Amino acid sequence: MIRKIAMLLLVAVVGYVIWVIILNLPGNDAPRTMATSPAPVARMGAGTGKTIEVVRSGPLVIPVAGIVANQLTDTFDDARGEGRIHDAIDIMAPRGTPVIAAAAGTVEKLFESKLGGTTVYIRRDGGQWIDYYAHLDAYAPGLTEGQKVPQGHMIGTVGSTGDASPEAPHLHYAINAMAPGEGWWQGKAINPYPLLTRR
Numbered sequence: 183m184i185r186k187i188a189m190l191l192l193v194a195v196v197g198y199v200i201w202v203i204i205l206n207l208p209g210n211d212a213p214r215t216m217a218t219s220p221a222p223v224a225r226m227g228a229g230t231g232k233t234i235e236v237v238r239s240g241p242l243v244i245p246v247a248g249i250v251a252n253q254l255t256d257t258f259d260d261a262r263g264e265g266r267i268h269d270a271i272d273i274m275a276p277r278g279t280p281v282i283a284a285a286a287g288t289v290e291k292l293f294e295s296k297l298g299g300t301t302v303y304i305r306r307d308g309g310q311w312i313d314y315y316a317h318l319d320a321y322a323p324g325l326t327e328g329q330k331v332p333q334g335h336m337i338g339t340v341g342s343t344g345d346a347s348p349e350a351p352h353l354h355y356a357i358n359a360m361a362p363g364e365g366w367w368q369g370k371a372i373n374p375y376p377l378l379t380r381r
């Protein structure tokens with residue numbers, strides 16, 4: 183009987199220790215640690231000579247300089263005519279405001295399209311996600327396909343190219359989940375809003 187109780191105690195203690203170790207693994211904690219800094223962090227925009235304001239939100243940074251989470255509106259499900267839905271978030275900002283990489287990755291495509299205007303597709307390391315930035319006024323000087331960009335790197339400026347209203351410049355930002363082998367024009371959109379407003 184006493185051996186049985188001792189055995190149960192041992193199992194309980196070992197279980198508890200394993201539980202504590204799992205909870206303290208750095209991988210579990212890292213995103214939450216990063217989410218505790220909602221204030222803008224000034225950083226020099228590479229090649230611009232200007233200071234840009236980087237606001238971190240969870241694992242991402244908000245892709246327009248100086249914009250904080252409570253300035254964002256969830257426009258992911260908005261209708262966009264001809265049966266299309268938006269599948270992105272529009273971040274309003276004055277023309278010329280720096281657009282910065284929400285996540286690190288490699289510039290896969292610089293593309294001019296009828297709807298999106300001047301656009302950038304950046305594939306994150308690992309390949310499963312592409313961040314898409316549209317209606318840019320201009321690319322950052324020297325931005326090229328194949329270039330590695332760190333998170334927070336300036337990739338262009340807010341504008342209204344494509345089908346955006348010239349009176350309402352904004353960044354159209356989308357996150358696409360990529361199946362293996364899919365190209366930059368493919369993927370399935372997920373809503374960036376909850377990710378950008380995570381505390």
Ligand SMILES: [Zn+2]
Nearest residue numbers: 270271272354
């Ligand atoms: Zn949009």
